[in-house]
Amino acid sequence: MNGTTGQTSHQDRVWSVAEHLDDVLSKIHPLDPIELQLLDAQGCVLVEDVSVPVALPPFDNSSMDGYAVRVADVAGATEEFPAALTVIGDVAAGSGELPVVGPGEAARIMTGAPVPPGAEAVVPVEWTDGGTGEGPAAAMRHHSAAPQDATGEVRVHRPVVERAHIRARGSDVSAGEPALQAGTVLGPSQIGLLAAIGRGTVTVRPRPRVVVMSTGSELVQPGEELGPGEIHDSNSFQLTAAARDAGAIAYRVGAVADDAETLRATLEDQLIRADILVTSGGVSVGAYDVVKETLADLSTDEGLVEFRKLAMQPGKPQGFGLIGPDRTPLLALPGNPVSSYVSFELFVRPAIRTLMGLPDVHRPIARAECTAAIASSPKGKRQFLRGSYDPAAGRVTPVGGAGSHLIKAMAHANALIIVPEDTTELAAGGAVDVVLLG
Secondary structure, eight states: OOHHHHHHTTTTOEEOHHHHHHHHHHTOOOOOOEEEETGGGTTOEEOSOEEOSSOBSSSOEESSSEEEEOGGGGTTOOSSSOEEEEEEEEEOTTOOSOOOOOTTEEEEEOTTOBOOTTOOEEEEGGGBOTTSSSSOOSSOOOTTTOGGGGSSEEEEOSOOOTTTTEEOTTSSBOTTOEEEOTTOBOOHHHHHHHHHTTOSEEEEEOOOEEEEEEEOTTEEOTTSOOOTTOEEOOHHHHHHHHHHHTTOEEEEEEEEOSOHHHHHHHHHHHGGGOSEEEEESOOSSSTTOHHHHHHTTOOTTTEEEEEEEESEESOOEEEEEEETTTTEEEEEEOSSHHHHHHHIIIIIHHHHHHHHTOSOOSOOEEEEEESSOBOOOOTTSEEEEEEEEETTTTEEEEOSOSOTTOHHHHHTOSEEEEEOTTOOOBOTTOEEEEEEOO
């Protein structure tokens, strides 16, 4: 049985949005885990529980630039009657050998430096004369400019309590404590934590590689002049950006002309670097719908792409199948800009998130009051209107009309208003579900 026969048996069926989405996701599985260097793992999903091998911080350290002292030596100190202490040296961040602070002594210490033996607290430099013999210091003088400050005498103007301005060993996390759980998406803070506990690599599901291409002989690269009947290719840019926003590594392919052999060759070339392929245009019933022409007749050895009619607006024509030797998912979206973007949000984004191994692959949905009436919605179809959602007020306002070519309205929307299949009109103030895009 070839693809055309398979398609014919289904050509009169109208799929619901949920049926098409369920079919897509049932055939897509999370990518196999791999070990990556930390920065390469950004945006990926962790597949292992990570525990802390050593305490953080690994030693008591100073939270201030100042002087490490014994509490008894500065008891009762005031600016009028300061405590005079002998400075026995500097303790900088990264110091190995530490001086021992004895009675009547102080060690000049920098933020993050280990607290030397014998010291019980840190006095901020602003509470001292900084070793100048004058009034309160605003800051330490640089060692290169005043090396004598690492020795000599410092006058302390205020007392401190024990452990003042000391960050205790393990005060962030203790050794053996859980650091990150499997399923965590690794962002900057998580990468920082992994680095802090000494992990150079981590096991994750890689970010999916998504190849996006538009079809149409009328499409011209942005920045080039338009000829008669031509338009700029916006879909491939919009969908590539959407794939990156979903967490994928996305590759944009230049627009492919309405030629079946060119499209077939392009698809074969791109399979090697794709975990999922996304096309836009050429899936309807026109004589030049090249995606449908090219893919509907693939043999089952190469793959089967089925073209469907969905009970939705915009986005009625959709194609989906697994192609090539690795059975790479291909989602063929309609060509109108709004149709393609709505289709991406409903079907491609969840597929990308499924490949990533995320537990929740869908955009959040909120209930909102629709500020304007929706005069007409086709019976039996689920309509998705662009909307501007105000979360504080719990209201959504339709943006633009229902036309699938109105890309400006899409650019000013942060939500999709869902009008159910059995609702043909809605009065202003009615309650609707909205898909949150931001």
